[in-house]
Amino acid sequence: TKTLGTVVSDITNPFFPQLIRGAEDAALERGYLLMTLNTDDHVDREQRALSLLRARKVDGIMLVMAPDSQDASHILATQASGTPVVCLDRVAEGTPLDSVCVDNVKGARMCMHHLLARGHRRIGMLSGSVGLQTALQRLIGYQEVMRESGGDVDERLIRHGDFRLESGYRLTKEMLLEPEAPTAIFASNAMMGFGALKAMRELGVRCPEDVSLAVFDDIPFGDVMQPRLTVVAQPAYEMGRRGAQLLIARIEHEDIPPEPMRIELTPELIVRESTAARPR
Ligand code: RIB
Numbered sequence: 175t176k177t178l179g180t181v182v183s184d185i186t187n188p189f190f191p192q193l194i195r196g197a198e199d200a201a202l203e204r205g206y207l208l209m210t211l212n213t214d215d216h217v218d219r220e221q222r223a224l225s226l227l228r229a230r231k232v233d234g235i236m237l238v239m240a241p242d243s244q245d246a247s248h249i250l251a252t253q254a255s256g257t258p259v260v261c262l263d264r265v266a267e268g269t270p271l272d273s274v275c276v277d278n279v280k281g282a283r284m285c286m287h288h289l290l291a292r293g294h295r296r297i298g299m300l301s302g303s304v305g306l307q308t309a310l311q312r313l314i315g316y317q318e319v320m321r322e323s324g325g326d327v328d329e330r331l332i333r334h335g336d337f338r339l340e341s342g343y344r345l346t347k348e349m350l351l352e353p354e355a356p357t358a359i360f361a362s363n364a365m366m367g368f369g370a371l372k373a374m375r376e377l378g379v380r381c382p383e384d385v386s387l388a389v390f391d392d393i394p395f396g397d398v399m400q401p402r403l404t405v406v407a408q409p410a411y412e413m414g415r416r417g418a419q420l421l422i423a424r425i426e427h428e429d430i431p432p433e434p435m436r437i438e439l440t441p442e443l444i445v446r447e448s449t450a451a452r453p454r
Contacts, residue, residue: 295452
């Protein structure tokens, strides 16, 4: 059918349109169209998306896995039925699936070293749901750097959100109202970072004068917001592009190694205005 399926968490999250755009540009170069579905990070919706796409006889699927999809049996069944699957952004560890992702631990480590270099020691972590591999890896990067810098990890500074704005807002309010509030916050994605800014504004906390903020995910307006956001930028467009190219190579049986390929892209720290020296 010269159609590819793309299954993402939530197209209203600005990370995913960049990824879809890269996939579509690469697909159109080879005469393929995209059909996109959202899972809202629910495995049952993921399973339904895969069966809908198979019913529509797409030639292949790019999948951003929902949490707890680590039981990838429904994904492997799709692949076994003759519809190749390439995982984007999140990788089903230990399963024979092609993937294109980012080195999330490296990205989180770069961000944490930047905050430590600005003198911060009490750094709050707004984590995504740890059922998501990207959230888990960013948390690992946070914990590793905190331990290596001689500070022990204060569990009260780690709050588990769901990658959505509301959780970032709620958890930031909780953290900033505690005694010994953090002087900096690292948000595991941009949407929770926006929630953090909303909470700061509501509490009359200035960013970065009172509390610094760094987020994972660059988004088109990160450079326009007040304050301009310090981010760990993911090559989302490139991820989508490389994913579509790899999927089409599988569909058209191009001469590539049969064993699953794991392409890991490199994140970039972009320092702007939302991180400053720790207040005296
Ligand atoms: O913002 C959504 C997050 O989910 C992004 O950071 C992306 O990496 C995905 O895991």
